[in-house]
Amino acid sequence: MSDELPVLGQAPSAPGPAAPLAAPRPGARSVYLETYGCQMNLADTELLRRILLGAGYRMVDAPEDADVILLNTCAVREHAETRVIGRAAQLHGLRRHRPGMTLGVLGCMAQRLAAELPRRAPFVDLVVGPDAYRRLPELLEQTGEDAVLDVRHRRGEDYAGIEPARRQGCTGWVTIMRGCDRFCSFCVVPFVRGRERSLPVREILDQVARAAETGVREVTLLGQTVNSYRHGGTSFADLLRQVAAVPGIWRVRFTSPHPADLSADTIEALASVPSVCPSLHLPVQSGSDAQLALMHRGYTVAHYRGLVEQLRSRVPDLALTTDVVVGFCGETDADYALTVALMEEVRFDGAFLFKYSPREGTHAWRHLPDDVPAATKQERLERIIALQERISEERNRAWTGRSVEVLIEACSGPSAGTPATAHGRTPQGKNVVVAGEQVVGTRVQVRVARTTAHTLIGTGVDSDEP
Numbered sequence: 155m156s157d158e159l160p161v162l163g164q165a166p167s168a169p170g171p172a173a174p175l176a177a178p179r180p181g182a183r184s185v186y187l188e189t190y191g192c193q194m195n196l197a198d199t200e201l202l203r204r205i206l207l208g209a210g211y212r213m214v215d216a217p218e219d220a221d222v223i224l225l226n227t228c229a230v231r232e233h234a235e236t237r238v239i240g241r242a243a244q245l246h247g248l249r250r251h252r253p254g255m256t257l258g259v260l261g262c263m264a265q266r267l268a269a270e271l272p273r274r275a276p277f278v279d280l281v282v283g284p285d286a287y288r289r290l291p292e293l294l295e296q297t298g299e300d301a302v303l304d305v306r307h308r309r310g311e312d313y314a315g316i317e318p319a320r321r322q323g324c325t326g327w328v329t330i331m332r333g334c335d336r337f338c339s340f341c342v343v344p345f346v347r348g349r350e351r352s353l354p355v356r357e358i359l360d361q362v363a364r365a366a367e368t369g370v371r372e373v374t375l376l377g378q379t380v381n382s383y384r385h386g387g388t389s390f391a392d393l394l395r396q397v398a399a400v401p402g403i404w405r406v407r408f409t410s411p412h413p414a415d416l417s418a419d420t421i422e423a424l425a426s427v428p429s430v431c432p433s434l435h436l437p438v439q440s441g442s443d444a445q446l447a448l449m450h451r452g453y454t455v456a457h458y459r460g461l462v463e464q465l466r467s468r469v470p471d472l473a474l475t476t477d478v479v480v481g482f483c484g485e486t487d488a489d490y491a492l493t494v495a496l497m498e499e500v501r502f503d504g505a506f507l508f509k510y511s512p513r514e515g516t517h518a519w520r521h522l523p524d525d526v527p528a529a530t531k532q533e534r535l536e537r538i539i540a541l542q543e544r545i546s547e548e549r550n551r552a553w554t555g556r557s558v559e560v561l562i563e564a565c566s567g568p569s570a571g572t573p574a575t576a577h578g579r580t581p582q583g584k585n586v587v588v589a590g591e592q593v594v595g596t597r598v599q600v601r602v603a604r605t606t607a608h609t610l611i612g613t614g615v616d617s618d619e620p
C-alpha cells in the first residue's frame with residue numbers, strides 16, 4: 155500500500171508516439187481529470203488519458219472548461235473518500251454554467267462505494283471501477299437520467315496494449331502488475347483492485363523503450379506488491395535486469411515491494427545493476443510480531459530485520475523508507491514500544507506514518523475490535539512523527555559535503571528578484587535543490603552544502619555529467 159498523495163490536477167498532455175490517436179474532432183468534448191491517491195492511481199490517470207484521447211476527447215487543465223469531469227479516486231482512507239464526495243459536490247456547482255456537463259467518479263472509491271454513491275452523491279453521472287476503463291468512452295455515451303455504473307472485476311484486465319499518455323518529463327511510471335493477493339487484515343485494496351495479475355514482459359519492455367524515446371530517463375516500476383511480479387518464467391529480479399538494459403534508461407526504481415516477497419535475487423539486482431537505484435520503500439507497518447500477525451502481514455520482525463541487514467551490507471548508501479501504522483487493533487503500549495525501538499534501530503530515511511482507522515469489508519473491520527482510544531492513537535502518531543523527523547534530519551545531514559548525482563526534474567525562476575533554482579533527486583531518491591539554472595533531464599554532480607529532514611541543498615555543480 156502506498157501513501158496517499160495530494161490532489162493533482164490534469165498534467166500537461168504528453169502523448170507517446172506508439173498508440174494511434176484520433177485527433178480531437180472539431181467540437182470534441184473536453185475532459186478534466188483529477189487524481190487522488192497513490193502512484194498507481196496517477197499511472198492509471200495516464201492510462202485514462204490515452205483511452206479518452208484515443209476516443210477523440212480533448213483534455214483541459216481546468217474543470218470550468220470541461221464538458222466531462224472525472225475524479226480518479228482512492229479508497230485507502232475514509233477521509234479521502236469524504237473529501238472526494240465534497241469535491242464532487244463542489245464541481246456539480248459548475249453545472250450552473252454548463253448544464254450538460256458530465257461528472258464521473260472512477261477508481262478504487264467508485265468500486266468500493268458503487269452501491270452507495272447514487273444516494274450519497276446523486277449528482278454523479280458515472281461510476282467506473284479500476285477494471286472497466288477500456289469501456290469509458292462507451293459508458294460516457296450512455297450517461298443520461300440515471301447514473302451509469304460499471305464496477306465489474308475483470309480478472310484478466312491488465313490494460314496491455316494501451317500506451318499511457320505520460321506527463322512530459324524525464325521521469326515516468328510503468329505499471330507492471332495490478333491487484334493484490336495478500337489481504338492484509340486492515341487493507342481494502344484487494345477488494346477494490348482485485349486479484350494480482352502481471353503484465354507480459356514484452357509489453358513492459360516496449361513501454362519502457364517508448365518512454366525512453368520521449369525523454370524519460372528514470373522509470374519507476376509500479377505494482378501493489380511490485381516484487382511479486384511473475385510472468386511465465388520471468389521473475390521480478392529478471393525483469394529489473396531487463397528494464398535496466400533498455401537504451402536511454404539511466405535509473406530504475408520500483409514501488410512498493412512486500413517484505414515477504416523480497417528475494418535474494420532482487421537484493422542482488424539492487425546491489426549489482428548500476429542503474430537500479432539504491433532506494434527502497436519497504437513497508438514494515440509494525441515492530442511487534444503480535445501486531446504483524448493480526449495484520450496478516452506474512453512476516454516477522456526478525457525476517458524484516460534480516461532483510462535490512464542483507465540490504466545494508468549489499469547496497470551501501472541504500473536509502474530505506476517505510477510505512478508504519480499505529481493504533482491498530484489490540485496495540486498495547488508494549489507493542490508500540492517495539493515499533494519505536496525498531497524505528498530507532500533501523501533508522502529509516504523516511505516514513506509514511508498513519509493511525510489506524512477501520513475500512514469496511516476488511517478482516518479487521520469484521521473481526522477485530524478497534525480498541526485503541528483515538529487520543530492514544532493520536533499521541534502515538536505524534537511521537538513517531540517527531541522521532542522520524544529527527545532520524546530523517548540526521549540521516550540527511552550525513553550527506554553534507556558529499557558530491558551527489560542529481561537528475562534534474564524541474565527548474566524555476568529567475569523571476570522578480572528570485573534566483574533560479576533547479577530540483578531533482580539523487581539515486582537514493584533524496585530531493586535536492588540546486589542553486590542556478592540547469593537543464594531538465596540532465597544529470598549533474600552537486601556538492602551538498604546543507605540539509606533539512608526532507609531536502610539536500612546544493613550550492614555548486616561539479617560537472618555536467620557524472
Ligand code: SF4
Pocket residue numbers: 155334335336337338341342343344378379412
Ligand atoms: S500488501 Fe497488504 S497493504 Fe499492500 S495492497 Fe496488498 S493487502 Fe493492501
